[in-house]
Amino acid sequence: MTSFPFDGIALGCDYNPEQWPRSVWPEDIALMQEAGVGFVTLGVFSWALLEPEPGRFDFGWFDEILGLLHEGGIAVDMATATAAPPPWLTAAHPEMLTVDEFGHTLWPGSRQSWCPSSPVFREHALRLVAEMARRYGEHPAVRLWHVSNELGCHNGRCWCDVSAAAFRAWLADRYGDVEKLNDTWGTAFWSQHYASFDEVLPPRITPAVPNPTHQLDFARFCSDELLDYHRAERDVLRDICPSVPVTTNFIISSHQSEQDYFSWAPDMDVIAQDHYLDHRLPHVHAEQAFTDDLTRGVAGGAPWLLMESATSAVNWQPVNIAKRPGELLLDSLRHVARGADAVAFFQWRASRAGGEKFHSALVPHAGRDSMKFREVVELGAALTAIGEVAGSHVVADVALLWDWNAWWACDLGSHPSAEVRYVDAVHRWHKAVTDAGATADVVSPSADLSGYKVVVVPTLYLVDDTLAPALAEVVARGGHVLVTYFSGIVDTCDHIRLGGYPGAFRELLGVRSEEFAPLAPGATVTLDDGGTADLWTELLTTAGAEVVASYTDGPLPGTPAVTRNGTAWYIATRLDEAATAALAERVLDEAGVTRTGSDGVEVVRRGKYVFVLNRSSTEAVVPVTGTELISGTAVAGSVSVAAGCAAVIRAAVIQEGT
């Protein structure tokens, strides 16, 4: 990865000037300067206006706005403008449209109307990319290239005939021999044996349960296919203007699982991520903290760029919750605390027309004279004040393992319980660790685990053969490993690991389970330590481990629910939130992890900088000595942070408990 493209902790936003008359542009620049906007993302959805007819380009208006931005001292993250093809292209080539698993075409009239495998789309898109690169690659305002936009948003998976042919080529490349595919997919089951790759289709809607490895490989193919598309645009940009770094904005979120971003990361010059609070979830800010920690994991610990977020409500949830006063600053600083070196938003000015006209922006419909714009100005000043934080690294004692392949496989159908959802399990344990006052890096199972005191492995259904030995090393050096139910069950082909559950981890955990006994929705069981649990039980016996808690009722009274084999813990059920929290605290304490903060008060360290984010309704007091950067005041011994407020302290000394 190259150095970060923007200065300090930059404030940025998507800027769509084509939605406004030219007379508005000078005011835009002036207001951006007032707010301290350091960069804008330009051109994301501009294709139809930049290339109004095939091969005829109109860059005049774009030159003009780019010039105004540059004169105004605002840097540009230049989109390649290929996210939404113009109507002339989809009209001429309907074969480039995406098709769903039922065979329905998804028609133009929205955005991202293109199949990731379409050669005709790629040809036209790369021609535009080359034009953009030649015209703007040397422009002094352009600091970063932004390939397409949120690759995979709306068109991450396509089941059309073009995709089918590309899938077959991907399989032939992966397996070489169709008999290898037959073994891996277990096609002896239900007469699914293939005589040739030519017989394979994408997993379209079937009368009964589809082959799970077929589904898993299709998920892998779709991720690879879009990465290949990214590389094609990136290569054009690098050929023409090698000095400008290239990225694309990832969508690492709890409702989007179609890209394996660990495999994408090495192709990015800087990791960029979009994040919107999801008010459909029970713990909205915990999900933000989780996603930020995962983004940092994808970035290998390096600072990353928050490319999009919302100043207030979005427009795409059933009820779009507005941020209350103060929340914009607090939520933005949460991203920075967890590794972001820039905070950007969709979008500069709230649209008058179109499908996103009720989405919040930096300049709302009410205009400059609004609470929102004043808060944006306040945020810009705060980010400027903490600029020296840029480049520092988050300090974490805990690793929590995350894997997209495991997500795809875990959530397939025909499993013991459809109630077991990978993301739920991961969120629950990440929240417990965070609320207990620790910071977790969310990392790939193949990450280096040597620096962590605790490694949490929530419901990691699919694992390769290297993970159990890596976890055994953590335990051997005195680290703690905590594994939860439905982990280590299958190999990377989604084949069961035989001999008893939890297959890959039996020896590490010193347990063996013969049968799963999931609980009906709403049913709970009681444990002999007073806790309760739901969702999952299993017929577990110990083989070296010590029993920490057993069931007193439910289908398996007297059976172990929580065990430990030295410092290797197994949680064979879904503990209630209080019991999860208590166990997390116990393990962190035994492992010697320093805990600061609590549910509602996040304390996160980036190098010598201590972030205190107080979401609670009472004042928080945190021990630290140094300088609070937003206010510029000295802090001696401890900092008091009012409810709903935040502080960023350059610590003179890192004290015990900080």
Ligand code: GLA
């Ligand atoms: C995504 C897109 C943006 C915009 C926002 C709205 O992040 O990249 O163009 O549609 O969603 O939340």
